[in-house]
Each structure stands twice: as structure tokens, then as C-alpha cells.
Amino acid sequence: LRRGATSRLRKIVNKTHGADLSILFRSLPLPDQRLLFDMIDDVEQKGILFSELDEDLFIELIDGMDPDAVVGILEAMPNDDVADLLNQLPEETASSLLERMKKEGSDEVEDLMRFDKDTAGGIMNTDFIALNQEITAKEAIEQIQKEFADVEMPFYLYAVDEYGNLVGVCSLRQLVVVKPYTPLKAFMTTEVLSVQTHMDQEEVAKLVARYDILAVPVVDDSNRLVGIVTVDDVIDIFREEATEDILKMAGVGEEFVETKSIFKSTRIRLPWLFASCLGGIFAFYVIGHFEDSLSRITYLAAFIPVIMGMGGNIGTQSSTIVVRGLATGRLHIRDIWSVVGKELAIGFILGMVYGLLIGSVAQLQYSTLMLALAVCLAVVCSMSVAALVGSCVPMLLARLNIDPAVATGPFVTTSIDIISVYFYFSIATGFLGI
Amino acid sequence: LRRGATSRLRKIVNKTHGADLSILFRSLPLPDQRLLFDMIDDVEQKGILFSELDEDLFIELIDGMDPDAVVGILEAMPNDDVADLLNQLPEETASSLLERMKKEGSDEVEDLMRFDKDTAGGIMNTDFIALNQEITAKEAIEQIQKEFADVEMPFYLYAVDEYGNLVGVCSLRQLVVVKPYTPLKAFMTTEVLSVQTHMDQEEVAKLVARYDILAVPVVDDSNRLVGIVTVDDVIDIFREEATEDILKMAGVGEEFVETKSIFKSTRIRLPWLFASCLGGIFAFYVIGHFEDSLSRITYLAAFIPVIMGMGGNIGTQSSTIVVRGLATGRLHIRDIWSVVGKELAIGFILGMVYGLLIGSVAQLQYSTLMLALAVCLAVVCSMSVAALVGSCVPMLLARLNIDPAVATGPFVTTSIDIISVYFYFSIATGFLGI
Numbered sequence: 001l002r003r004g005a006t007s008r009l010r011k012i013v014n015k016t017h018g019a020d021l022s023i024l025f026r027s028l029p030l031p032d033q034r035l036l037f038d039m040i041d042d043v044e045q046k047g048i049l050f051s052e053l054d055e056d057l058f059i060e061l062i063d064g065m066d067p068d069a070v071v072g073i074l075e076a077m078p079n080d081d082v083a084d085l086l087n088q089l090p091e092e093t094a095s096s097l098l099e100r101m102k103k104e105g106s107d108e109v110e111d112l113m114r115f116d117k118d119t120a121g122g123i124m125n126t127d128f129i130a131l132n133q134e135i136t137a138k139e140a141i142e143q144i145q146k147e148f149a150d151v152e153m154p155f156y157l158y159a160v161d162e163y164g165n166l167v168g169v170c171s172l173r174q175l176v177v178v179k180p181y182t183p184l185k186a187f188m189t190t191e192v193l194s195v196q197t198h199m200d201q202e203e204v205a206k207l208v209a210r211y212d213i214l215a216v217p218v219v220d221d222s223n224r225l226v227g228i229v230t231v232d233d234v235i236d237i238f239r240e241e242a243t244e245d246i247l248k249m250a251g252v253g254e255e256f257v258e259t260k261s262i263f264k265s266t267r268i269r270l271p272w273l274f275a276s277c278l279g280g281i282f283a284f285y286v287i288g289h290f291e292d293s294l295s296r297i298t299y300l301a302a303f304i305p306v307i308m309g310m311g312g313n314i315g316t317q318s319s320t321i322v323v324r325g326l327a328t329g330r331l332h333i334r335d336i337w338s339v340v341g342k343e344l345a346i347g348f349i350l351g352m353v354y355g356l357l358i359g360s361v362a363q364l365q366y367s368t369l370m371l372a373l374a375v376c377l378a379v380v381c382s383m384s385v386a387a388l389v390g391s392c393v394p395m396l397l398a399r400l401n402i403d404p405a406v407a408t409g410p411f412v413t414t415s416i417d418i419i420s421v422y423f424y425f426s427i428a429t430g431f432l433g434i
Numbered sequence: 435l436r437r438g439a440t441s442r443l444r445k446i447v448n449k450t451h452g453a454d455l456s457i458l459f460r461s462l463p464l465p466d467q468r469l470l471f472d473m474i475d476d477v478e479q480k481g482i483l484f485s486e487l488d489e490d491l492f493i494e495l496i497d498g499m500d501p502d503a504v505v506g507i508l509e510a511m512p513n514d515d516v517a518d519l520l521n522q523l524p525e526e527t528a529s530s531l532l533e534r535m536k537k538e539g540s541d542e543v544e545d546l547m548r549f550d551k552d553t554a555g556g557i558m559n560t561d562f563i564a565l566n567q568e569i570t571a572k573e574a575i576e577q578i579q580k581e582f583a584d585v586e587m588p589f590y591l592y593a594v595d596e597y598g599n600l601v602g603v604c605s606l607r608q609l610v611v612v613k614p615y616t617p618l619k620a621f622m623t624t625e626v627l628s629v630q631t632h633m634d635q636e637e638v639a640k641l642v643a644r645y646d647i648l649a650v651p652v653v654d655d656s657n658r659l660v661g662i663v664t665v666d667d668v669i670d671i672f673r674e675e676a677t678e679d680i681l682k683m684a685g686v687g688e689e690f691v692e693t694k695s696i697f698k699s700t701r702i703r704l705p706w707l708f709a710s711c712l713g714g715i716f717a718f719y720v721i722g723h724f725e726d727s728l729s730r731i732t733y734l735a736a737f738i739p740v741i742m743g744m745g746g747n748i749g750t751q752s753s754t755i756v757v758r759g760l761a762t763g764r765l766h767i768r769d770i771w772s773v774v775g776k777e778l779a780i781g782f783i784l785g786m787v788y789g790l791l792i793g794s795v796a797q798l799q800y801s802t803l804m805l806a807l808a809v810c811l812a813v814v815c816s817m818s819v820a821a822l823v824g825s826c827v828p829m830l831l832a833r834l835n836i837d838p839a840v841a842t843g844p845f846v847t848t849s850i851d852i853i854s855v856y857f858y859f860s861i862a863t864g865f866l867g868i
Contacts, residue, residue, distance in 0.1 A: 242676030280740025301735035306714025320684035
């Protein structure tokens, strides 16, 4: 990219899809990004690139660009993407860009920016086709060719009444198949699934996925059609939500790989680890409580890691199964007893298996039957309790309307650690009479 | 559902979407399922229900149903869903059902069943619209109305040459807009993104998501158009893959919430826990090695849980960030040094914070400066090493083409446990001169 060969490069760039260019972009320094960006001829490709770039990159890139050029690109983009981009910018920059945009477009964008970005209103697109239910199929086709030529993907044609209220839906294909003078309302489907502007984006995504539809219309409080959420946005929502859940489970809340600053990452992780630290200090006092036993039989300490590890791992397994089940809708809160019962049974069986195994190792090493029995029993208890806690906690959180993904994080692991250690020392002290 | 009121119930059932009925179905006993199923009038709704049911439920339900009735439903379903269903059945049942189906449909289904179910061939749909590139827009519309009236969703119209090779694509909308006697090849887009039958489904899904398209054509080795993968399947793939990754991270490989049998769940988790068990036993020998130190200062044992816990938690955080980054394509293997470096820095900083905190607790409790220093240093080492291991291992696995989601499971946690314990005792022994 350094010098020369620009005309050949320009050709290649213009044959490449914006989505692919964005990947290349990330690995280039800023001056090269600018050069490359200027080489793109198609304003729509520039728009796709804008949408694909990460927040930081986008802000750097447009900083110093001619505002009119930026506006030109924004106007070629879908309104919902423009609203998302502008929301990332400092307020001043955003409003100065909005002022330069054509009236009609900027009004729509401003409307979109008012919605919370995680709701149907925040993700909807305002480029949709709404036709009056009274017009005929022929008129509809003419109108689509004239007025709606710029609609990105004409998934469905929505029929509205005189007040703009959603009353029906039909497909482009139906228009072509029926007799030209049939009015829309004669053949449209009147049972239309729609969502309200304030519905959570995850709910919207689940609806679209459940009914295998390409788009869902969004209506305001008075049933007026205001936008559509399309299937390509739904895909993004699912990927985003899955990532969020996974990161939450590991206790890295809102950190992403892209989070470049070490300081920011550290700050995000700090409170999560604090829970684990408090738990650890608690476990330390629990063990301190049994110091007498320990001083008599020091090798009791050697079994701490294995007992804590086994409990922690099965607890994570149980809670992951439950959290994911709740997230995908395969599991309902009302199934709580059957799920918890099942997990408890699995925890007990696996506890017996590994309890016997680890107990045998203890027996081999120290030839003290009571110690071996105590270790065995401690493993059984620790694993059963861990499975119980790991499955109960996310269920209870879900019932309290708290996101259960949080539960698999340090909280569950830490409480299991403390319980395991306590059981172990209590049992050992009892069995060995110390 | 018990008795009476059937006619009203029948009305409700027939107004409910198949996808919603499937949720109700799961919570009903078999006889009620049969009753409910018989109430559905629309054969297409029955088909949707078939696709939505879990494997076990489906097998139970069709067992004892009239085979001709089953075939009638299968013929109303998209071919790719039929192939998936039949693949779940015992071979004999599947082939007897295939024999009863209409020749044309059953051939297509049989073709689909040959493909590996995780490839483009396995998930593709054979109901697509392929038009000869030589015909005109008017002829194309006529052909769509006559021959392709049963195509589920006419996303794109594919243009093929005389050998059935994919040569172009256009939209239903373009057909309506151009002059009626223009031949397809004059206005179709000739740059078509297509995938080969053996491409992995995750790759296919990523392509569809990246280019925001509704369907991607699938071609065989000789570029002959054989099917399409539609966006609704892509959504399912992403959800499925996210769930798989999450469960793998927790070491519950192929277990799902739906896995009803306790025995099966136990068997799936057993080997994963074995890794953790072996690690625990190893840690036991490490501690045994330091028994002398322990017997002199027994309260050394009290810090084992907190040191192990802090290391384990930050290790999980690091590996989760890396695994998810690799899965979403935000992170590349070539970034290994910058990522590992960043994680190491975060581990070190957080190690210092919590090392000082936990060291202070030690100092308060035992007033032995050397012990407090040893604990502090052990936490720093343990957390730094954990961040290092947690970020390195998934990167290395990815480079070796092993699924990195496996790495966050018990393997990473266990090795971090052992390393933490070893560091702790080595440092303590050195500092306290025991």
C-alpha cells in the first residue's frame, strides 16, 4: 500500500465487498486507512464499511474528513445504521452532521436515535414499504417501482389504513400472482405478527427466529407502523447476545477482545475477582477454624485442591447447562424441581465414582482407612452440593428476573469452594476423632 | 385437555402457530400429544411441528401413526427438514417412509441425506428457483407463477446455463422493474457468491452474516446449482454453535438441557471431570512434597483456597475472552503476542492489587511479615501465570486446528491449580526458611 501501483490497487479495492475491506482496515495504520478509503468509488460500499468498523476506528476515520463527504455516505446508508453510528459520536459532531443531512432523512434518524438501542425501536429500519389497503395490486406494483425504489430489501409489503395503522401484510410474489385489479385488502393476510417499539431486542430476535420470518413490523403505542426489524439484524443480535452471555459467565461483564486498553480491562475484571477474593478469605477463616486438626494431621491439607477442584468443576457444568437452557428457551423456570433433582442425582453419582477413586489414592498413600473414608465422603458431599448450588442459583436468579448468566461467574464457584472446604474438614475431624 | 370442550380447543389449536405448539407439546404426556396432534387440520402446521420437536419426542410421536399420514406431512415440508428428520430415525423406518413418498421428492431427500449434516449440503434446501439465463423477464414471471408456486420463500432467482451451472442471480423485484422482453442475462448480476456442498455450516453461516444476504446458492464440484442455504437456517446454526461452544467451555461436550437420561449426562461429564481429578491428585502430591514445611507452619494450608481460586478465576476470564474472540473472528491467531502480552499485564496488575489485599489479611491474622510477603508474591505469580496460560493455550490449540473452546474447560483450570499450589509452597518455603 506504500506507494505506486495505486491504479491497480484501486481496481482491486473496488471489486472487494465492504465487509471484507473492514477486516483489512483493522490491521492498517490510520494514514493507510485514509488512502484506502479514498480509493473506494461506490458510496454504498463506503457506507457498508462505516457500519462494519468498530467505534474507535470509525471516530478516528471521520475525524478530519470533509463533513459533506461524510454526510454523502451517511445518506446512502440505511437509517438504523446511521442512527447507531451517530449515537457513538460526541453529541456536537452528531448534531452538526444531522443538520447537513437532507431534512427527511435526518428527521427519521433523529427519531431513531431517541429509542434505547437495545429495543425494537433502536434496531428497526425505517425503509419499508407501506401501502394503503384500498389500492389494487396493479397500483401497488407501480408505487413500488416509483416511490420505493430505494428500499433495501422488500421483504414484505405492509398494508396500512388511512391513519397509518398496520392492518395486513402481503408478499411481492402475491402481487404478481393475483388479478391486477384486486384491492390489497382482498388478498392480504390480516393476522400480522408485530412488535412494539419498546420490546427488548432479544425478544424480537427470538420471535423472528421462532416463526422463520424475514422481517417483523414495529408499531408504536397506537399501532402505527413505524419500522421493521430485518433478519440480518436478528443474526447480529443473536451473535452479540451469545458473546455477552459467555463473557458474563466468566465474569468479564462488558469486556471484549477489542477492548484495547489494559486499564479498562483491568477495571472491568476487578469487581468480579473481588467476589472470589472475599470467598477465598472466608475459606481461609474456615480452615483456620480447623487449625488444631490440621496441626495433628498435616497431610489433610493435601486433599484441599482436589476436593475444591471437583466441586468447582461439576458446579460450573451444572450452572452452564441451566444458564444456556434458560437463554435458548429450552428450559423454563417452572421445570426447576426436575432439573435440580436431575443435577443432584448426577452430582451424587459422579461424586461416588470420584470419591472412591480419590479415597483409594488416599488409602494407598497413607494407609489410614478413616482418612480414606473421610476423603471419599467429602468428595461425594462436595460434588452433590456443587451440582445442587450450580443448578439452583441460576434458576432462582431467573425467577427474580436477574440475568442468570451472572451466576456461573465467580459467585457460584466461590460459594462452592467455601462449602467444600467446610464439609471436608468437618467430616475429617469427625472421622479421625481429632 | 382431558375431556370435552374439544371443538373449542380444536379452534384454538388451529389458530396457533406450529412453533408455539411445540413448546406446549414438550410438557404433555404422549397420549395428550397424540390427541392434540390429531386436532391440527393444516398439514403444513403439522410439518412445522415435526421440525420443531426434539428427536425423542418425534420418534415417539410417529411410532404408531399411520405411515401414509406421516408421508403426507413430510411431503408438505421443505426437503432439507425432511432429510434431517429421516436421518434421526432408524434406517428401516426411514427407508420405508421414503418408499411411500412421491418419486421426485424422495429422490431429492435421499440426495440430501448423503451429505454430512454439518455441511452446506446437509443444511441446504432444494426448493429454489432456477431459470434459464436465455428467457425473458416476462417468461420468468410466468414460470415462477406456474412451476415454482410451492417454493417456500423466493429470496433470489438464480440463472443457470444449459448445463445447470450457476451463472447469475436477480431479484423478483428486478423482474418487475425491467422491460418485459429483456432476457435474464442482460440484467442479472453475474458475480454470484456461492458455496460448495462440503463447506462447513459455520463457514456458510459466517458468509451469509457478513454479506447480509438472505440465501446463498450451493453448487457441487462442477458448479452445478444444487440447493440454497437460507437465512433462517443460518440463525439456527449460530444459536447452535454458540450453545456448543458454551457447553464445551464448561466441559459438558454434547450434553444439552434436553438430555433427559441421568445416565447419559453422567457419562458425558465423566471424562471431563477425570482431567480435573488427575490434576487434583497431582496437586496432592505437590503439597505432599512440602509436608515438612506444612508440619512446621500448619496455617500455610489456610491460604491454598484463595490462591487457587484467584488464579483459576482470572485464568477462566482470559481464556474466555480469547476463545470467544477466535469464535467471532474478532481475534486472529497472528495476534497471539499482543493478546498474550495484554493478558499477562492485566494478570500482573490484578495480581498486585489482590496480592496486597490478601497479604494484608495474612499480616493482620498472623503478624508474620515474611508469611504476608510470601502470600502476596504467590498471588501475583499465580494470577500472572494463570492469565498467561489462559490466553496462550486456546491460541496454540487454534493454531493446531483443535477447537479452542475445549481449552477453557477443566484442562486450563486444573493446570493453573497445580502451578499455583507449587508456586505458593516454593515461595513460602524459601521466604520462611523452612
